[in-house]
Structure formats: structure tokens, C-alpha cells
Amino acid sequence: MRSSTVLFAFVTVAVFAVFTGVGAAQEDVYVRGSGSGEVVGNPDLEVVVSEGVLTPGEENVVEFHILNEGSIRRSGPPEYVDRVTTARATTVEFTSRNDGIEVVTAKKPVGDVPPGATGPFEVRLDVDEGIDAGTYGLSARVEYDYTRIVEYGDTSSMSDIREDERQRVELRVRNDARFDASARTGTRIGESGDVTVALHNTGEGTARDATVRAVSPDGSMRFDGATNASVDAGDVPSGEAVGTELPVSFSRDTNLRPRPIDLRVMYEDRRGVDRVARTTASVSPEQEQRFSLRNVEARLRAGGVGRVSGEVVSLGGDVEDVVLKGVGDRFEIRGDGVALGDMSGNGTRRFSFRISSPVGVVSEVPFVVEPAYTRDGDRYVADELRFDARVDETRDAFGVTAVEGEAVVGPGAETDVVFELTSRLDDPVSNVSVGAESGEPVEIEYTEAFVGDVEPNGSAEVVFVVDAESDATTRPYPASFTVRYTDSTGETLTTNSVARLEVAEGEGSARYENLILLGVVAALLIGLGWWVYGRDMIGG
Missing domain, CATH: 2.60.40.10 (Immunoglobulins)
Known part of the structure; x- marks a missing residue:
């Protein structure tokens, strides 16, 4: 209770003691329904804070009540006594002249305040992190309406007054645990890792069984996939620091700049009361892996x-x-x-x-x-x-051409034709084989030939026996070639090529006619030799 209230109560008691007889006479004179009279009184309001202890570095919610010790100077019917002792349309507005305390709540309407206690009501105060411990005062402006005099009888009248008064409310900033924080990480952009948060208790009290809750207001940083995470820090004595680790990840679109972390430290003070302190830190990711x-x-x-x-x-x-x-x-x-x-x-x-x-x-x-x-x-x-x-542009991997121009075959003859296989690749290949195919009347026998290894842009010769039917028309005929090979990666591939076979009259028959002629000449020479030498041998 305020000192002015105590003094007022003391004076009231003294006056009451002196005028006891008068008061009693007034009460004795008043008899319900006796006719007329006058009731005089007023409310007596006091703003009382339930627990005026503030925590630095956060928004504090302070509860308050309004006590009304209504004063009666001339009594009367109860309804008129209530009338003159009740504050109506009451509002309370707090203001602060302290740089470290800011009142967040605007004027608070509390309505009618009859004799007794009314509340609780709340006022929000933003308290700076760096405020010194000690006692601070707030100004509470209380405005209300009340009826000062009620005259009753055959007719009644009332005298209403608007009251505006200021009171001082004292609050205390305790010298308890306070925290500064820093954070560091070696985690790269786009990756997951850990962030180490160091808490330094700059207050005078020990924070017992502290739990650190980290919140990321930036969507590019997450704690184990969530926007927040908690970790136990244990006891943090005054003047000491503890380190805690939290899982962290940075998205691939994160910029290379510091990211804020909002920290709430929940702990027990030395009296065993649960407390919450707030602080912030920032952490910068490492350059992403590129x-x-x-x-x-x-x-x-x-x-x-x-x-x-x-x-x-x-x-x-x-x-x-x-x-x-x-x-x-x-x-x-x-x-x-x-x-x-x-x-x-x-x-x-x-x-x-x-x-x-x-x-x-x-x-x-x-x-x-x-x-x-x-x-x-x-x-x-x-x-x-x-x-x-x-x-x-497209180019076949291998080309096949007849050696010394087009391959020429005679009708009704078999001819060994030499073809040149040329690589157009930039890498060496192995297991090269060539398959050949042509249709009647010009057919290729033994339709596959193995080549082996071929160097880049290198070449190799393959021989195929070509059989032309006797009724083959003298003109070019196509021959198709399929080249199968293994590249440097071990993959087996195929490519196709086309060459021409030329059927020309006499080319094939001359070959056999010459053979017959040689055979006839050989027989004649053998016969002649027998006639010359053999006869002499028999005759001798």
C-alpha cells in the first residue's frame, strides 16, 4: 500500500475515533424509508503490481490489480453508498521515463471498480538487454467517473465527477543470468552439418539446467529439416560460457552472408523459478562445393x-x-x-x-x-x-572399296576380289570382322572375314570369293558389307558400307581359257618329249 494511502487510513481512523458519537448518531437517525437524506463519499483507487520483477532482453508481461478502499463521509441506503464508492468507466495508462523500459500496451480499459480488488490485468513492457539491475518506476494514469453526493427523498439528485490521478508503480530488474551468444559452422551452402552455438552468461546468477531453443527466421537455413531445434546446455555459471551443437543445413540458393539465429534460453534461477532469456547470434555458411x-x-x-x-x-x-x-x-x-x-x-x-x-x-x-x-x-x-x-555431319565408321578400282568378275566364273577396309574413327578398335552379302546372279562366298585390330584412320585388306553365274548381265552389282568392331570402352558396335562388283564379258572366261591352253601345251610337250627320248630308250 502506498504511504499516502497509509496516512489517509490513519487520519480516517483518528477522525472516526473523535467523531464516533456523531457517526453513530447519523446511523441511528437513518431509518430505511424515513424520508430523505444525503450520502457523501468517493472511491479510493490504488494500482498494485502482483510481481514487479522484469527480465532483461525480452518483452515482459506484468500483472496488476486495482484496489478500491471506498471512503464514506455521510452514509445512507446501501445502493447510494455503492454509488458513491464505485469507480466507473475506469482506464489505466502506463508510461515510462526509463530508456531501458518501453511500455508496449496502450491505455487499458478496466470498466467499473467497486470496493475491493479488481483484476488481474496485464501490461506489456519491452526491457532492453543491457539495462542495469535495480528498481525502476512507472507512471500509472488512472481516470474514472464517480458520484460524489447523492441527495434522496421525494426526489433525488446526484453529483458526478471525472477523476484523473497519477500513481507511481515500482518494478525491479533482477540481477540474474543474462546471455551473449555467438555461432560458427564449417557447413557449406547446399550441404548439411553442425553449427556450434556458444552461450556466455554475462549476468550474476547461475542458469541451472539450461535448454537452448534456436529458431531460424530465414527459410534458407534449417535445423535438421525444421525451422527450430532445442539442445540441453546444462548449468551455465555467471561469467562462463558453454558450447552446444545443433544440426544445420543450408539450401543451394543460400547467399554467402550471415544468417540470423534467434535464441531462447530456458533455465532455473537460484530460487528455483523458471526463467526465459532471449538473445541472438548469426552464422555464415562456407562457399558451396563447385x-x-x-x-x-x-x-x-x-x-x-x-x-x-x-x-x-x-x-x-x-x-x-x-x-x-x-x-x-x-x-x-x-x-x-x-x-x-x-x-x-x-x-x-x-x-x-x-x-x-x-x-x-x-x-x-x-x-x-x-x-x-x-x-x-x-x-x-x-x-x-x-x-x-x-x-x-553423319559419316560411316568404316568404308569398304575394291582394291585398284571396281571389282571385275566374268560371267560363269569365280574370282578372288580384294577389298580395302578403311577406319574413319579417331580411336583404335579391336575384334574387327567384315560380313559381305550380294544377291544372285553375283554371289559372295565365305561371307565373313576376321580382321582384328585397326588403328585410327587405318586400313586393312579382306578377300572374298565372288561367283558370277553364266547368264549374269554385264553391269555393276551392289555388295553390302557389315563391319562389327569393339571400341575402346569395350562396347560392340556395327556399321554398314556398300561397294560395287562389275560383271564384264571375257574377264572370267579368259582366265579359264588360259588355263586350258596351258594344259594343252603342257600335254603336247610331254608327248613330244616321250616320242623323242622315250623311243631311243626303248630302242637302245
Whole structure:
């Protein structure tokens, strides 16, 4: 109770003691229904704070009541006594002249306040983190209406007054635990890791069984996938610091700048009362893991299988199990990707893709790959890498031509024809075999020949026996060749080629006529020799 209220009560008691007889006479004179009289009195209001203890660094909710010790100077019927002692349309407005305390709540309407206690009501105060411990005063402006005099009888009249008074309310900022915080992390943008939060108790009290609750107001930072996380910090004595770790992740679109963390420290003070302190920290992620391409070469032809090769550079820390995978639908990349293994910061690895190029595309086409990697057991995907790959015109992998021009066969004859197989590839190949096919009346016998290895742009000869029927018309006939080979990646591929077989009159028969002629000449020579030498031998 305020000192003025105590003094007022003391004076009232003294006056009451002096005028006891008069008061009694007035009460004795008044008899219900006796006719007329006058009631005089007023409310006597006091704003009382239930627990005026403030916590720095947060918004405090303070409860208050209004006590009404109504004063009666001339009594009368109870309804008139209530009338003159009740405050009506009451409002309370708090203001602060302290730099460290700001009143958040506006004027508070509390309505009628009869004798006794009314409440509780709330007022919100924003208390600075750096405010000194001690006692602080707020001004409470109390406004209300009341009836000062009621005259009753055959007619009655009342005298109403608007009261405006100011009172002082004392609050105390306790010298308890307070916190400064800092945070650090080695986690990269686009990855998951830990953030270490250091709490330093700058107050005088020990925070017992402290729990730290971290909240991320920034959507690009998460704690184990959520916007908040909690961790036990134990006891934090005055003047000491403790470190706690929280799981953290940064999205791939996070900027390289500090991210705020709102911290609430929930603890027990030295009296065993639960308290909450607020503070903030900020943490900056590390630069994201990136890769780049260099020395990239593309050997591609429309509608064919080619190769894109080059080097990948790791622009970051050590990573494991790096794999390049093709993305997009412009190229068909053979296999599940290229495994590069582990890479150190600024390290390089060679890569090579086997690629099927789209038919009809002869231009610069974006070649896009996506690096994936592992760090600390977690798998991540880095930003895509692009390279404009030139796709050249279609060209068969192998060409087949007859040696010394077109292959010539005579009607009704078999001829050994030599063909030259020429590689148009930029890589060596192995297990090369050539299959040949032609239809009647010119047929190729023994339709497959094994070649073996062929160097880039190298050539080899293959021989096929060609049989032309006797009624074959003298004109060119097509022969189809299928070349099967194994490329440097171990993939078996095939390509097709076409050559011409020329049927020409006399080419084949001359060959056999010469053989017959040689046979006749040989027989004649043998016979002549027998006639000359054999006869002498018999005669001798």
C-alpha cells in the first residue's frame, strides 16, 4: 500500500475515533424509508503490481490489480453508498521515463471498480538487454467517473465527477543470468552439418539446467529439416560460457552472408523459478562445393556414337565418390555416368563419355553434366556444368572399296576380289570382322572375314570369293558389307558400307581359257618329249 494511502487510513481512523458519537448518531437517525437524506463519499483507487520483477532482453508481461478502499463521509441506503464508492468507466495508462523500459500496451480499459480488488490485468513492457539491475518506476494514469453526493427523498439528485490521478508503480530488474551468444559452422551452402552455438552468461546468477531453443527466421537455413531445434546446455555459471551443437543445413540458393539465429534460453534461477532469456547470434555458411570443366573435346557426328572428354576440377574441399551424369534429352549418354572417385580441393580428374548424337543435328549443342559427390557420409548434387559440343555431319565408321578400282568378275566364273577396309574413327578398335552379302546372279562366298585390330584412320585388306553365274548381265552389282568392331570402352558396335562388283564379258572366261591352253601345251610337250627320248630308250 502506498504511504499516502497509509496516512489517509490513519487520519480516517483518528477522525472516526473523535467523531464516533456523531457517526453513530447519523446511523441511528437513518431509518430505511424515513424520508430523505444525503450520502457523501468517493472511491479510493490504488494500482498494485502482483510481481514487479522484469527480465532483461525480452518483452515482459506484468500483472496488476486495482484496489478500491471506498471512503464514506455521510452514509445512507446501501445502493447510494455503492454509488458513491464505485469507480466507473475506469482506464489505466502506463508510461515510462526509463530508456531501458518501453511500455508496449496502450491505455487499458478496466470498466467499473467497486470496493475491493479488481483484476488481474496485464501490461506489456519491452526491457532492453543491457539495462542495469535495480528498481525502476512507472507512471500509472488512472481516470474514472464517480458520484460524489447523492441527495434522496421525494426526489433525488446526484453529483458526478471525472477523476484523473497519477500513481507511481515500482518494478525491479533482477540481477540474474543474462546471455551473449555467438555461432560458427564449417557447413557449406547446399550441404548439411553442425553449427556450434556458444552461450556466455554475462549476468550474476547461475542458469541451472539450461535448454537452448534456436529458431531460424530465414527459410534458407534449417535445423535438421525444421525451422527450430532445442539442445540441453546444462548449468551455465555467471561469467562462463558453454558450447552446444545443433544440426544445420543450408539450401543451394543460400547467399554467402550471415544468417540470423534467434535464441531462447530456458533455465532455473537460484530460487528455483523458471526463467526465459532471449538473445541472438548469426552464422555464415562456407562457399558451396563447385566443379568446372576444362580442356573439353567433342568428337560427335549426327546419328552416330561419339565421345566427349575433358577434365573436371574440384573447386572446394575434399570430396568422395564423385560421379558425372549426363542430364537433358539432346544426347543419349551411354552408361550410368562416369565415376571419378575421390577428389581433393582444386584436384582434377579426366572424364570421357560415349554419346549417341541425335539424327539430323549439325550445330553447336549444349552438353550438360551434373556432378554428384559424398561428404561426411551424405550425398549431394552440385550445380550443372555446360559445354557447347559441335555435332558434325553423319559419316560411316568404316568404308569398304575394291582394291585398284571396281571389282571385275566374268560371267560363269569365280574370282578372288580384294577389298580395302578403311577406319574413319579417331580411336583404335579391336575384334574387327567384315560380313559381305550380294544377291544372285553375283554371289559372295565365305561371307565373313576376321580382321582384328585397326588403328585410327587405318586400313586393312579382306578377300572374298565372288561367283558370277553364266547368264549374269554385264553391269555393276551392289555388295553390302557389315563391319562389327569393339571400341575402346569395350562396347560392340556395327556399321554398314556398300561397294560395287562389275560383271564384264571375257574377264572370267579368259582366265579359264588360259588355263586350258596351258594344259594343252603342257600335254603336247610331254608327248613330244616321250616320242623323242622315250623311243631311243626303248630302242637302245
